[in-house]
Amino acid sequence: MxxxxxxxxxxxxxxxxxxxxxxxxxxxxxxxxxxxxxxxxxxxxxxxxxxxxxxxxxxxxxxxxxxxxxxxxxxxxxxxxxxxxxxxxxxxxxxxxxxxxxxxxxxxxxxxxxxxxxTSTDVNNKLGIDVLAQDLYLSIDNTKEILFFNKAILEGREIFLTVNPNKKFDYLFNYLNNNTLEINVSIYYSSKMEMDEILVSLDDHELILKEKKLVIGIGCRRGKECEYIYEGLMNSINDLNIDKSRINMLSSAEIKKDEEGILKLSKKLNIPVNFVELDKLKLFKSNDVEKSEFVFSKFGIYGVCEPSALISAGFDSKLIYKKTSYSGVTIAIAISK
Incomplete structure (x- = not known):
């Protein structure tokens, strides 16, 4: 922010x-x-x-x-x-x-x-549908329907969520189970649903929650073991209260494409990793990226974890977690628009 x-x-x-x-x-x-x-x-x-x-x-x-x-x-x-x-x-x-x-x-x-x-939902200890979307980094396709669903939640009515059965929504289930705010929901499954979408429905009202692309940018010293990179990643997502099942992609610079620790982490989490080309990193500009003269002197780029996360998240993406160091590992997190 x-x-x-x-x-x-x-x-x-x-x-x-x-x-x-x-x-x-x-x-x-x-x-x-x-x-x-x-x-x-x-x-x-x-x-x-x-x-x-x-x-x-x-x-x-x-x-x-x-x-x-x-x-x-x-x-x-x-x-x-x-x-x-x-x-x-x-x-x-x-x-x-x-x-x-x-x-x-x-x-x-x-x-x-x-x-x-x-806000009414907060003072009445209820979980608003827009709070759920914000906490889980989901976009809302029809924001005009937020008022209807939040009013229904305040009245204690049952809200229906429909997801694709072939996609793991552990982050959604864990969030609902652990949240202290009240919401009455039932989960349904339909293969007609897109993999990254959640249908919210009640009566004749509907809205779609869609995953924004959440990317973990990683920088590390040569030969850094997977366990240390994993520890840094977990510390970062815990700061944001993000479940690891919500991560869409890992990212780093192409100079790290043979880094065993990152490759093992990708396999461990079953999350793809994107290694961004040096040319793209050299051309990338953002006032939000921390510049490292040390990294520039070695590789001709000003950073690894922040720019690779932003590039991998797509055009107009933004950082939600700035470059943070953990014992030879740097982590940044970006989200698509």
Missing amino acids: KIAIISVSDKGKKLALDLKEKLNNDSTIIKADLYHKNVKKYFPILFDEYDAIIAIMASGILIRSIASLIESKVSDPAILNIDDNGEFVISTLSGHLGGANKLTKKVSSLIDATPVIT
Whole structure:
């Protein structure tokens, strides 16, 4: 998640600096940038450039600043509102699909504040269908139906999920079994379903949840054993609460195509690995990728795990886990749009 923190007072700026430092230590935060004052100038830019905006200011200033920019729960960034004293963190916009509710809890714990969340499913301890999609990195084909299904969930009605019997959906079953929020579902199987899709239905209402392509980018020292790479991968997906059955692909640079540890890991997990050509890595540009001068001096590329993950996930993909080191192994995670 890319986050902009904007403040208007000197007290708010001090809180913003402290929060930025703490967020930058979190591998799930790709970057956190600071902005101060000039809210009318900055907000239109921040809406397009960031996944989330943390506004340290009075709620009136925030609401007036974003009112004309709001378009849809599908595209609007997560908006959080914090008072200058850092006592309350309010999930203001895009609580579910934008991830504002989750971020509110994270930020609250970092600054020892009280989280304020008002979405109906959350306050009633129910699992919204859009929360399920967000947590499992699934796209929703018909977002207009979210309201109907969440209302049905609030009423305790049974929701039907249909999947292809030839595809393992362990990540879905484990998620439903382990989630503490309430949802009444029944699972059905149909060979007519696409392998990467989940049909959600009730009465005459339907929507399709489709897997976004989730790619683990791997870099490692020469000869690194499979067990160490596996350990790094598991630490990373555990940070994101991702089941390993949800991974669609492993990826690295072609200079690693004979790396036994990576090849054994691919076989162990039964997940394909894509080795990206050096020419593609040399041409690839992204402001979100950490540049390594050491890697560049040896191979002529600025990185392995982040760019290979992004390239393998496809055009317009984004990092959800930045380059993180684990004893000679680097892991990054990218997701398709």
